[in-house]
Amino acid sequence: MACRIGELVLGCRDPEVLAQFWCEVLDFVVLGREEGQWAEIGTPEGFGGPHPTLFFSRRDEPEPGKLRLHIDVNPTDRDQAAELERLLALGARRADIGQTGEEQWHVLADPEGNEFCLLKARINPL
Missing domain, CATH: 3.30.720.120 (Signal recognition particle alu RNA binding heterodimer, srp9/1)
Incomplete structure (x- = not known):
């Protein structure tokens, strides 16, 4: 097991x-x-x-150094652009980690600055 x-x-x-x-x-x-x-x-x-x-x-106090784990999320009931707008309205903000602009995901930060990514592919909500 x-x-x-x-x-x-x-x-x-x-x-x-x-x-x-x-x-x-x-x-x-x-x-x-x-x-x-x-x-x-x-x-x-x-x-x-x-x-x-x-x-x-x-x-x-935050732990020293950069958080090595981040969360990836996928939209379930809307496309990526609509979900990005929803997340930004909730308080997420864009994070720059050196993206080229060609990625199929968006790097965001939660209200305390923890980075997470909004991926493009939609998945079933379960």
Whole structure:
């Protein structure tokens, strides 16, 4: 038997802000929280369900160096351009990591500056 990812943990200054942002991006719900300390989001099935949960843990200072893990998201019910506009309206911002402009993805940052990519291909929402 193999392992599977149960949750992804991100240290952040404000777990509530990131939980709200990523709930809107991914159509997740808040599964649990301790005010100001942590928040966990995921599908309504919760931990162990079909998707990993995201756990935001409060950290006063960011970890030194660049985050080596980032999230890729795909649109489900609209094209990439429409989804890009939705994400920007939610508070994402464009991030420049040296793209040429020819990529089929957009590099964005969440409200705390964590980079993620919006890919072109649409996938089923499940």
